[in-house]
Amino acid sequence: MRQSTYCYEYPRPAVTADCIIFGFDAGTLKVLLIERGIEPFKGHWAIPGGFLRENESAEACAKRELFEETGLENVFMEQLFSFTEPGRDPRGHVITVAYYALVKLSEYELKAGDDARNAAWFPIDQLPALAFDHDRILHFAMNRLRGKIRYQPIGFELLPGRFTLPDLQALYEAILQVKIDRRNFRRKINQTGLLIDQNESVTGVPHRGARYYSFDKAKYEQLAQRGFNFEI
Amino acid sequence: MRQSTYCYEYPRPAVTADCIIFGFDAGTLKVLLIERGIEPFKGHWAIPGGFLRENESAEACAKRELFEETGLENVFMEQLFSFTEPGRDPRGHVITVAYYALVKLSEYELKAGDDARNAAWFPIDQLPALAFDHDRILHFAMNRLRGKIRYQPIGFELLPGRFTLPDLQALYEAILQVKIDRRNFRRKINQTGLLIDQNESVTGVPHRGARYYSFDKAKYEQLAQRGFNFEI
DNA sequence: TCTTCTTTGTGTCAAAATAACACCAAGAAG
DNA sequence: CTTCTTGGTGTTATTTTGACACAAAGAAGA
Numbered sequence: 001m002r003q004s005t006y007c008y009e010y011p012r013p014a015v016t017a018d019c020i021i022f023g024f025d026a027g028t029l030k031v032l033l034i035e036r037g038i039e040p041f042k043g044h045w046a047i048p049g050g051f052l053r054e055n056e057s058a059e060a061c062a063k064r065e066l067f068e069e070t071g072l073e074n075v076f077m078e079q080l081f082s083f084t085e086p087g088r089d090p091r092g093h094v095i096t097v098a099y100y101a102l103v104k105l106s107e108y109e110l111k112a113g114d115d116a117r118n119a120a121w122f123p124i125d126q127l128p129a130l131a132f133d134h135d136r137i138l139h140f141a142m143n144r145l146r147g148k149i150r151y152q153p154i155g156f157e158l159l160p161g162r163f164t165l166p167d168l169q170a171l172y173e174a175i176l177q178v179k180i181d182r183r184n185f186r187r188k189i190n191q192t193g194l195l196i197d198q199n200e201s202v203t204g205v206p207h208r209g210a211r212y213y214s215f216d217k218a219k220y221e222q223l224a225q226r227g228f229n230f231e232i
Numbered sequence: 233m234r235q236s237t238y239c240y241e242y243p244r245p246a247v248t249a250d251c252i253i254f255g256f257d258a259g260t261l262k263v264l265l266i267e268r269g270i271e272p273f274k275g276h277w278a279i280p281g282g283f284l285r286e287n288e289s290a291e292a293c294a295k296r297e298l299f300e301e302t303g304l305e306n307v308f309m310e311q312l313f314s315f316t317e318p319g320r321d322p323r324g325h326v327i328t329v330a331y332y333a334l335v336k337l338s339e340y341e342l343k344a345g346d347d348a349r350n351a352a353w354f355p356i357d358q359l360p361a362l363a364f365d366h367d368r369i370l371h372f373a374m375n376r377l378r379g380k381i382r383y384q385p386i387g388f389e390l391l392p393g394r395f396t397l398p399d400l401q402a403l404y405e406a407i408l409q410v411k412i413d414r415r416n417f418r419r420k421i422n423q424t425g426l427l428i429d430q431n432e433s434v435t436g437v438p439h440r441g442a443r444y445y446s447f448d449k450a451k452y453e454q455l456a457q458r459g460f461n462f463e464i
Numbered sequence: 465t466c467t468t469c470t471t472t473g474t475g476t477c478a479a480a481a482t483a484a485c486a487c488c489a490a491g492a493a494g
Numbered sequence: 495c496t497t498c499t500t501g502g503t504g505t506t507a508t509t510t511t512g513a514c515a516c517a518a519a520g521a522a523g524a
Contacts, residue, residue, distance in 0.1 A: 011286050012244045015316075015327060054243050055325055058316035082314040082329050084247075084290035093287055095247060095329075097314050166501070183503070184483065209491090210501055398472075415474070416512065441520090442472060 013084070013093040017061035018049030018134075020080065020098065020141040021070065023105040024158040027170045028123045030105075031138065032069060033130070035118035040090045041131030045122075047138065049096065058097035066101055069119055071111030076157040077101040080141055088133050100141045102157035149175055153194065153230045156215040162198055164210035165189065172232065188232055194220050245316070245325040249293035250281030250366075252312070252330065252373040253302065255337040256390040259402045260355045262337075263370065264301060265362070267350035272322050273363030277354075279370065281328065290329035298333055301351055303343030308389040309333040312373055320365050332373045334389035381407055385426065385462045388447040394430055396442035397421065404464065420464055426452050 021032040033045040048069045052061045059079065067073055080098040088094055105121075122128065124142060127135070149155050155171050156163075169185050189195060194216045201209030220230065253264040265277040280301045284293045291311070299305055312330040320326055337353075354360065356374060359367070381387050387403050388395075401417050421427060426448045433441030452462065 012246055013284065014244055015247065052245065052316075055318040057318060058314065058327070079313060081311060082290065084284075084329060086287040086289060095290070095327075097316060097327075164501090181483070181485085182501085183485085186502085188482095396472090413512070413514085414472085415514085418473080420511095 011093075013086075013095045014089075015052045015058070016049050016094060016096045017052060017058040017065065018047045018096050018098050018137065019062040019066050019077070020047055020100040020138060021066060022100065022102050022141075022145065022158065023108060023121060024171055024174070025105045025121070027174060028125075029158075029171075029174050030121040030123050031127075032119055032121055033128070034069065035120075036131055037118070044131035045120075045128045046131040047098075047134045048119075049098075059099065062097075062099040062101075069117070070103060070108050072103055072108060075101050075103050076154060080137070080144055083133065083137060096137070098137050098141070100144065102145075102154060104158065104160055106160045146175055149232070151229065151231050153192075153215065153220055156217075162200075162212045162214050164202060164212060166210050168213075185232075192230060194230070243325075245318075245327045246321075246323075247284045247290070248281050248326060248328045249284060249290040249297065250279045250328050250330045250369065251294040251298050251309070252279055252332040252370060253298060254332060254334050254373075254377065254390065255340065255353060256403055256406070257337045257353070259406060260357075261390075261403075261406050262353040262355050263359075264351055264353055265360070266301065267352075268363055269350070276363035277352075277360045278363040279330075279366045280351075281330075291331065294329075294331040294333075302335060302340050304335055304340060307333050307335050308386060312369070312376055315365065315369060328369070330369050330373070332376065334377075334386060336390065336392055338392045378407055381464070383461065383463050385424075385447065385452055388449075394432075394444045394446050396434060396444060398442050400445075417464075424462060426462070 023030045023032065032048065034048050036042050036044050036046050048065050050061065050065055052058060056064075059077070063073070063077060066075065066077065077099050078101075080100050083096045083098060086093045088096070124138075127138070129135075130138065145154075149172065155168065155175070158171060159167060165186055166182075168189065169180055169182065172185070173180055195213040196216050198212035198214060200212045202212065203209055220228075224230075255262045255264065264280065266280050268274055268276050268278050280297050282293065282297055284290060288296075291309070294309060295305070298307065298309065309331050310333075312332050315328045315330060318325045320328070356370075359370070361367075362370065377386075381404065387400065387407070390403060391399060397418055398414075400421065401412055401414065404417070405412055427445040428448050430444035430446060432444045434444065435441055452460075456462075
């Protein structure tokens with residue numbers, strides 16, 4: 001490769017990294033969007049993102065954007081896809097390396113309260129009109145999430161450190177958009193052996209307290225190395 | 233996104249599209265590599281690829297490279313991953329959008345015979361030292377292929393239009409690196425209902441002729457739209 | 465030409481995984 | 495104190511998987 005020198009020098013496309021940030025709250029999956037303050041698409045909502053800085057990797061750029069928007073670090077993030085068609089951006093050829101991140105909304109609320117940016121969480125079934133081709137990118141991310149949650153334990157990244165099985169099931173039902181039998185779901189989850197019983201129950205508002213669990217990430221990573229397959 | 237204007241103007245990273253080209257022959261999975269004629273990494277083998285032209289999408293670029301190297305068009309190709317770390321290329325910050333393609337070697341031999349490029353097929357377990365971070369990209373592609381062949385009918389893209397079940401099984405065994413029970417494999421394949429019996433048997437060299445089949449791609453695409461799931 | 469070897473093709477059975485299903489207990493709401 | 499909502503549990507029938515053996519056709523070699 002790189003034998004042709006054409007276009008090694010300019011013109012080069014510009015490169016951005018965008019990050020779809022998913023959160024889960026009150027039984028619905030949400031995404032964080034930013035209201036654009038400048039043209040093009042001023043006033044439209046958009047996926048957070050920005051141009052790569054000099055000698056910055058796309059992943060570093062996406063993490064930086066995520067931090068700027070949410071104050072969160074060390075969250076689950078994964079490359080989604082690169083969108084490279086000319087014509088995506090009226091200003092010229094702009095390539096976007098898209099990532100998606102899963103954040104625990106409980107932690108977000110702790111850190112992001114002070115920031116007065118025009119950012120808002122939208123339930124994925126109540127999205128506003130989006131800038132650029134961001135609706136396409138978002139659908140792409142939804143599909144990836146739907147596919148991946150079934151064979152990788154990434155759902156836990158959207159829940160607080162301690163959660164109940166009804167919570168977890170609601171998460172799966174919201175993302176996969178199916179109804180799941182409670183008993184079969186619990187059996188499946190239990191036989192992974194990856195939940196740690198917190199020996200504690202929810203107190204307060206709802207009826208009797210459901211039991212708290214946490215996800216044993218360390219154990220999962222050990223098992224994964226030996227070829228273990230998480231699957232729901 | 234794109235609210236910051238930093239790096240919308242130069243400096244911009246250069247962008248290449250590379251394409252890992254897989255073929256299957258004589259029971260082994262192979263990749264097409266190019267011997268580099270210029271620095272850097274002159275004399276090393278590399279994945280085919282090159283810089284994006286002005287207003288060219290990465291996919292178009294990868295298809296162009298594939299055609300230049302093999303003479304083939306309309307083959308299976310899919311985006312793999314984008315490699316964006318600075319330091320991948322000694323000449324500067326070069327981002328690579330990697331694709332992988334699955335080609336039918338029987339068709340390749342028809343079209344590529346005349347070309348005297350320094351291209352060669354390497355069995356994936358006998359690779360030479362590769363230029364840049366191409367070994368990493370190649371491993372990435374192998375893993376994707378291994379994962380994907382189990383739940384999408386892409387193996388057929390590596391076989392001729394007519395193939396035998398022993399051929400197909402050898403393909404799966406080569407890619408997944410496992411031994412599969414012949415009877416269970418056939419049962420699984422048959423119950424997809426996607427193979428068309430050609431009512432014809434292999435004649436010639438090997439022992440008794442195995443029966444020929446072809447893959448019913450149209451039927452698969454119909455079913456896939458209705459949520460059908462291919463799985464081996 | 466006869467024997468041996470390699471390859472293809474087929475069916476059964478036991479074990480495991482899945483889907484469907486009903487009841488009880490605890491607390492909340494009225 | 496009655497009713498309603500939610501959380502928790504186990505069994506059974508069906509489906510899917512994995513393990514396994516034998517017969518027929520042709521090729522190779524004696």
